[in-house]
Structure formats: structure tokens, C-alpha cells
Amino acid sequence: MNRPGPFRIVEKLQQYGTDISRESLRYHMRRVLVSKEFTFDAAHHLHAYEGKCKNLHGHTYKVVFGLSGYTNDIGIALDFGDIKEIWKERIEPYLDHRYLNETLPPMNTTAENMVVWLYEQMSAALAEEEPYRTRCEGGRVEFVRLYETPTSYAEARREWMEP
Numbered sequence: 361m362n363r364p365g366p367f368r369i370v371e372k373l374q375q376y377g378t379d380i381s382r383e384s385l386r387y388h389m390r391r392v393l394v395s396k397e398f399t400f401d402a403a404h405h406l407h408a409y410e411g412k413c414k415n416l417h418g419h420t421y422k423v424v425f426g427l428s429g430y431t432n433d434i435g436i437a438l439d440f441g442d443i444k445e446i447w448k449e450r451i452e453p454y455l456d457h458r459y460l461n462e463t464l465p466p467m468n469t470t471a472e473n474m475v476v477w478l479y480e481q482m483s484a485a486l487a488e489e490e491p492y493r494t495r496c497e498g499g500r501v502e503f504v505r506l507y508e509t510p511t512s513y514a515e516a517r518r519e520w521m522e523p
Contacts, residue, residue, distance in 0.1 A: 385434040393428045393502055396443045400452060404460040404469040421455070422507040425482055429499040438496050446485040451478065471514035475506040479516040 374380055403418040425447075429437040460469040467473045479501055486499045500518065507513040 382433070386431055387435055389430060391428050391430050391498060392437045393426055394438050394440065394443075395424060395426050396440055396447075397422060397424045398447050398452070399423075400456040402455055402458050402460050406470060407468050409468075419508050422510075423478055424503075424505040424507075425478075425501065426503040426505075427482070427486070427499065428502050430497040432495065432497060438499055442491075442495065446482060450485050451481050471506050471508045471512070475504050475514040475516045476521070478506060479504045479521055483521075 376382075399420060399422050401418060401420050403416060405416045406413045425443065427438050427443065431437050454463045460474070464474065464477060467477070482504065483501045486496065486501065501521075503515055503517045505513050505515045
């Protein structure tokens with residue numbers, strides 16, 4: 361591989377079909393992990409808990425999805441746009457600016473319970489829904505991390521979730 365020289369302005373933009381062939385687009389056939397983060401604001405309270413969180417309160421949550429798959433014929437494992445679409449259509453409507461005790465399944469709305477629900481939703485979308493199932497070979501959830509505060513999170517990992 362040629363080592364790049366000093367910085368220069370590109371004079372000729374690489375052209376698909378002329379300078380690079382379709383066969384060159386897939387550099388490898390290995391599983392890779394991609395990650396996407398989302399935030400949402402929501403209110404909740406905890407049941408059977410003695411502490412501040414028994415009262416109604418809110419958080420700006422951050423969720424990080426770690427998803428893996430094999431690269432397709434153009435070198436993409438999971439399209440970031442597809443991940444965002446799953447989030448927007450299947451997951452976010454239950455969370456953003458919601459009272460979580462009302463919109464999630466019956467559970468204590470702890471980060472530990474919620475992160476498993478998030479894992480299940482993303483995993484089901486990758487496995488069941490077109491076009492994600494056919495566009496991503498071997499697509500699966502590796503981990504989900506849910507931050508309740510900037511320094512406190514719960515995590516669900518594939519090896520803990522799958523039998």
C-alpha cells in the first residue's frame with residue numbers, strides 16, 4: 361500500500377466503475393461492530409423503593425446500541441440509517457417525553473429493567489423486520505447501554521441475554 365504524501369487538494373474524485381470496481385467495495389468478510397447513540401427525556405418513579413426515586417422525576421437518558429454483522433457486498437454491516445429508523449419507529453415513541461411507568465410493559469422502570477426491554481426491541485427488529493433482516497447478514501445486538509445520568513448506566517450483553 362502506498363503511503364500518502366503531504367496534504368493536497370483532491371483533483372480527481374474517484375469514480376465508481378472507472379477507478380474502483382464493484383468487487384473492490386467489500387474489503388473483508390468479517391463480523392464488525394457498529395454503535396449508535398440516542399437520547400430521550402422521560403419521567404418515571406420506582407415502586408417498592410425507599411429513596412428519592414420513589415417520587416416522580418425525570419432524566420435525560422442516553423442509550424448506546426452495539427450491533428454487529430458481516431459486511432455486505434459494498435462493505436456495510438449495518439446501515440446507521442436503518443438503526444435510526446428502528447429507533448424512531450419501534451422504540452422512541454415509547455420513551456421520549458413519556459411517563460415510562462405508563463408506556464413500558466408492567467415493570468419497575470429501573471435502568472436494569474429498561475435496558476433489557478431496549479435489547480429485546482432492537483433484537484426483534486433486526487431478526488423479524490424487512491428490510492433489515494435481508495440487508496444485514498448475521499445482524500445481532502451485542503450490547504445495549506442505558507445511561508440514566510452521565511455517570512450511571514445499566515448494560516445488557518448478548519452473552520447474558522441469549523440462551
